[in-house]
Amino acid sequence: MYAIVESGGKQYKVTEGQVFDVDRLDVEAGGTVEFERVLLFSDGEAITTGKPTVEGAKVVAKAEGNGMGEKVRGLRYKNKTRAHTRTGGRALFTRLKVESIVAPAK
Template sequence: MYAVIKTGGKQYRVAAGEKIKVEQMPADVGQDIVLEEVLAVVNGEDAKFGTPLVDGAKVTAKVLSHGRHDKVRIFKMRRRKHYQKHQGHRQNYTELQIETISA
């Protein structure tokens, strides 16, 4: 059984027991959260698709940690113009462990 959820402007395919890293959420480590924006739930041959959300479906997850991804380096250069620009970015994330999927 798996589900497709939406959080932080992105969509994730999740199953029970999986660990995923999503955009940073305001939750404490160890706290259980409920994700109610479920787009699809698939259980073998039985599939439910929402328009846009599946009614009554929810995914519960436990917050494992907060952190930051690896640095993405941005380098801009215009040749023969003596222009170079260095920049970097690290995105914050929240790591979740999916516990249950209910439809």
């Protein structure tokens, strides 16, 4: 059984017991998060697609904590003028563990 959920403008394929990272959410470690925007649901036999979401389906996940991703660096350079600019940053994320996937009502 798996589902495709949307969070922060991104889509994630999740199964029960899976640990995955999403863009930072305002939730404490140990708190629960419910994803109501389920775009696709599969129980192993049939696949249900949403228009745009699957009615009645949801994914319940438990927050394991927040963190920072790897540092990403960028450099802009203009030739002949010796002009350059360094940019960079670290993305903030929340690590979630999927507890259950609730099937839609038939």
